Amino acid sequence: MTIRSGVRVQVRGERRRIHLALAVVLIGGLLAALLISQRLRGLLLATLNAAELRMVLICGGSALLLLIPIAGIVSLVSQYAFWEGWLAGFPDVECLRAESEVTAADSVAAEAETPPREAANGASTQLFVVYLDGIHQCESDHPGPISAFLTELEQQLPQGTQLLRGLDTYTVMPVALAEDRGGSWFWRRLFALQEQHPSGLVLLLASVLVQANNVIKVGISSDRRYGPIRHYQLALKIGLRLREHGFRTAASSELVLLGYSGGGEMAFGVADYLSRMVQVPLHIISFCGVFSGDHALERVASISTVVGDRDPVAAFSNIAYPGRTPLLPFSRWRRALAAGRVQRRCIRGMSHNGAHGPFSNRYRQAVVDAVLDLLPVLPGCAPAAAQE
Amino acid sequence: MAVEAQLERLGQWLLEAQMGVELVLLVGLSTSLSHAFALLANRLTPRQIAVRLVLDALVLALAFLLASTIDLILLAVVTEHPVSPGDFLNGMGVALMPGLLYGLVAAPYIADLVALTLWFLVHLNVVTMLHLRFALPWPEALLLPTPGLVIALGLVALLFRQSWQESYRQLAGQLERIGGIAR
Numbered sequence: 001m002t003i004r005s006g007v008r009v010q011v012r013g014e015r016r017r018i019h020l021a022l023a024v025v026l027i028g029g030l031l032a033a034l035l036i037s038q039r040l041r042g043l044l045l046a047t048l049n050a051a052e053l054r055m056v057l058i059c060g061g062s063a064l065l066l067l068i069p070i071a072g073i074v075s076l077v078s079q080y081a082f083w084e085g086w087l088a089g090f091p092d093v094e095c096l097r098a099e100s101e102v103t104a105a106d107s108v109a110a111e112a113e114t115p116p117r118e119a120a121n122g123a124s125t126q127l128f129v130v131y132l133d134g135i136h137q138c139e140s141d142h143p144g145p146i147s148a149f150l151t152e153l154e155q156q157l158p159q160g161t162q163l164l165r166g167l168d169t170y171t172v173m174p175v176a177l178a179e180d181r182g183g184s185w186f187w188r189r190l191f192a193l194q195e196q197h198p199s200g201l202v203l204l205l206a207s208v209l210v211q212a213n214n215v216i217k218v219g220i221s222s223d224r225r226y227g228p229i230r231h232y233q234l235a236l237k238i239g240l241r242l243r244e245h246g247f248r249t250a251a252s253s254e255l256v257l258l259g260y261s262g263g264g265e266m267a268f269g270v271a272d273y274l275s276r277m278v279q280v281p282l283h284i285i286s287f288c289g290v291f292s293g294d295h296a297l298e299r300v301a302s303i304s305t306v307v308g309d310r311d312p313v314a315a316f317s318n319i320a321y322p323g324r325t326p327l328l329p330f331s332r333w334r335r336a337l338a339a340g341r342v343q344r345r346c347i348r349g350m351s352h353n354g355a356h357g358p359f360s361n362r363y364r365q366a367v368v369d370a371v372l373d374l375l376p377v378l379p380g381c382a383p384a385a386a387q388e
Numbered sequence: 389m390a391v392e393a394q395l396e397r398l399g400q401w402l403l404e405a406q407m408g409v410e411l412v413l414l415v416g417l418s419t420s421l422s423h424a425f426a427l428l429a430n431r432l433t434p435r436q437i438a439v440r441l442v443l444d445a446l447v448l449a450l451a452f453l454l455a456s457t458i459d460l461i462l463l464a465v466v467t468e469h470p471v472s473p474g475d476f477l478n479g480m481g482v483a484l485m486p487g488l489l490y491g492l493v494a495a496p497y498i499a500d501l502v503a504l505t506l507w508f509l510v511h512l513n514v515v516t517m518l519h520l521r522f523a524l525p526w527p528e529a530l531l532l533p534t535p536g537l538v539i540a541l542g543l544v545a546l547l548f549r550q551s552w553q554e555s556y557r558q559l560a561g562q563l564e565r566i567g568g569i570a571r
Contacts, residue, residue: 069495069502076496080428093562096569219497226425226496228556232563239569249568276560279568 020207023200075216076226078172078182083229087173087181096239096277126160126253126378128245130238132169134261134288134353135214136207138187139176140166145359146260153368158375167241169266170214174237177210218262221269222292222321228273234266235273242278249279253378254301256283258371261313261352264289264305272296285374287367288314288352293323293333303336304343304374306367308350308358345370404474408481412456415487416449417441422493423548429556444547451543452487455536456480459514462532467522479521483513511537 048056081087131150133142142150142165154163171180178187194206220226242255255278259267264286272295275282282299287306290313297303307314318324323331329338336342347370350356350363358367402409420441427437460476486509493503511533518529 066489066492069492069498072495072498073492076425076494080425084428084431093566096566216496223496223499225429225499228559229429232559235563243569247569273560273563276564277566277569 020200020204023204027204071212072216072219075213076220078180079220079226079229079233081182082172082233093236093239093277096236096243124160124251127158127256127376128162128164128242128247128254129157129256129258129375130164130167130242132167132257132259132263132266134263135170135211135218137168137170137177137214138191138210139178140168142166145357145364149359149364149368152364153371156368156372158372158377160378161375162245164241164245167238169234169263170217172233174240177213183213214262218265218290221265222294224294227269227295231269231273234270235277238270238274239277247278254281254283254376256285256375259284259286259289259291260358261288261290265291267291268293268295268297271300272298275299281376283376285371287358287371288350290314290317291324291333292321293331294321295332297332297336297341302343302376303341304345306345306347306358306370306374308347308352308356308363310349310356311352313352343374345374401473401477404472405477405481408456408474408477408479409453411481411484411488412452412477413445413449415452415484415490416447417445418488418490419448419493419544420444421491422499425494426548447547448544451540451547452480452484453477454543455540458539459518459533459536462535463518463522463524466528466532467524469522471522475521479517480514483517484510486510486513507537507541 078087133146136143141147150163150165157163168174168176168180171177172182173180178184178191180187190206190209194202217230221230247255255274257267257271257274259265267284267286267289268291271282271284276299281301283302283304284300285304285306288308288311289305322328323333326334328334347358347363347366350358350366354360356362358364423444424437424441427440432440456477459480460471460473463476464471486506490503490506493499493506495502514533514537515526515529518524518532519526522529524532
C-alpha cells in the first residue's frame with residue numbers, strides 16, 4: 001500500500017513536471033512564433049502599425065524593468081515591519097536566554113522537567129542538523145522527492161544526531177507562505193486557484209510566483225544593507241525550533257546548517273548570528289548551493305559544499321555574485337577558500353533538480369553519502385556503520 | 389543698490405529656471421527615498437523618518453544644483469557665447485530626469501546595477517545636452533561635466549554614509565548577550 005501510494009505520488013509529481021515543461025515549451029513557442037512568423041507579424045502590423053508595436057514593446061519592457069525592483073521593495077517592507085516590532089506574534093529573543101541567567105534552582109527544576117530530547121536512533125542528541133530548503137518552498141511539508149531524501153538521510157545519520165526539517169526558510173514569521181503576514185491574502189488566493197484549476201498554466205504561474213518571491217528573499221539576504229535583518233529573523237526562527245527540539249547550549253555539542261540551493265545562501269547568511277545565539281560550534285554544508293559569499297564566516301567551524309558538475313544554477317551563482325569570482329580575491333568567500341577552510345565534493349553528472357538533481361533516485365544516495373561524510377565527527381556520535 | 393540688483397537678477401534666473409529647479413527637487417526626493425530603509429534599520433520613529441527624508445531631499449537637491457553650477461561655470465569658461473543660467477538649469481533638470489527613478493535603488497541586490505545605470509544615463513544626457521545645445525565637440529562635452537558628476541557622486545555618498553553596520557552590530561550583541569539557548 002505504502003509502495004503504491006509512493007509510486008502514485010511519484011507519478012503525480014512526474015505528470016506535474018511534464019505539464020510544467022509543456023507549458024514552458026508552449027509559451028516559449030508562442031513567443032518565438034510572435035517574433036519570427038511573418039504571418040503573425042503581418043497580422044499584428046495590420047492591427048498596430050510599426051510605431052505602435054514598438055511602443056507596446058517598450059512599454060511592456062519598461063513595466064517589467066520597473067516591476068522587478070518594485071517587487072523587491074515591497075518584499076522589504078514586511079522585513080522591516082518585523083524589525084520595527086509592528087508584527088505581533090514573534091517571540092522575543094529574550095525567551096531563548098540560557099541557563100546562566102536563570103537561578104540555580106530554576107535551572108535544576110527545568111533540567112528535571114525537560115530532559116534533552118532523544119534522537120530518532122534513541123541516543124541523546126549531540127549534533128543537530130537543520131535543513132534549509134531551496135526557493136521552491138512554500139510550506140513546511142517538503143515535496144515527495146525531498147521528503148524521501150531527508151528520510152533517507154535521517155535513517156543513516158550517526159547515533160546522537162537529529163535532523164530538523166520543515167523550517168519555513170523564506171517567510172517572515174515561522175509559518176507557511178500562505179499564512180505569512182503581508183502577502184497571505186495573495187498567496188491564499190493563488191493556492192486556492194491552483195487547487196480549483198490545476199491546469200499546467202496555473203501550476204506554472206504559481207510555481208514561478210513562489211520562486212520569484214523566494215528569489216527576492218535570497219536577494220535580500222545577499223544585500224549587505226538588508227541581509228542582517230533577514231538573518232537575525234531567521235536565526236530567531238531556527239533558535240525557537242531548536243529549543244522546541246530539546247537543544248540546549250549547555251547540553252548540545254554542535255550544530256550543522258544543511259542548505260539546498262537558495263537554502264545555501266540562507267545558511268551562510270544566518271551562520272554568524274546563529275553561532276552567537278547558540279554558542280556552540282556551527283558547520284555549514286550546502287549542496288547545489290547558490291550563495292553570495294559575502295557573509296561573515298569567521299565564526300563558522302567548517303564549510304563544505306557539494307555540487308554537481310552539470311549544475312547550471314550553482315555554476316551561474318559563481319558568476320552572478322561578484323564575491324564568488326576570482327576578480328575579488330579578498331572577498332570573504334575567496335579568503336575562506338584561500339585559507340583552505342572550504343571542503344568541496346563534486347558529484348559527476350548531477351544537475352540542480354529534476355531527473356538528474358540531488359533528490360532524484362539516481363543521485364540521492366550519492367548526496368546523502370557526501371553529506372554524511374562531511375558531518376563533523378563527535379565523540380558521542382557513532383557513525384551509522386558502527387551502529388550496525 | 390548693487391546687492392539689490394544682484395538679488396533681483398538671481399530671482400529672475402530662478403523664475404526662468406523654475407522647471408529645472410522643480411525637477412532637481414524631485415530627483416533629490418527620489419534619491420532620498422532610496423535610503424528610507426536605512427532610517428528604518430536605525431529604528432527611527434515615523435516622524436523622525438519623514439523629517440529626515442525631507443531634509444535629505446533638500447540637501448541632495450542642493451548637491452545636484454552645486455554640481456550643475458560647476459558645470460555652468462566651466463561651460464562659461466570654455467565657450468565664448470554667453471550662457472543663460474535659466475536655460476542651463478532647465479536643461480540640467482531634464483538631463484537629471486532618469487534620477488526620478490532613483491528610489492528604485494532601494495531594491496535588494498540589484499541596487500548597484502540600478503544606481504550605475506541611472507548615473508550613466510544622467511551623465512549621457514548631460515553630455516548630449518552640452519553637445520547639442522551648446523555646440524561643444526564630443527570630447528569636450530564628455531570631459532566638461534565630469535567634475536560636477538564626481539562632486540555630486542561624492543556628496544550623495546557622504547550623505548548616505550548611514551550607520552547601518554552600527555545598528556547591526558547592536559543586533560549581533562543582543563543575540564550574543566542571551567548567552568545560548570535554554571528551554
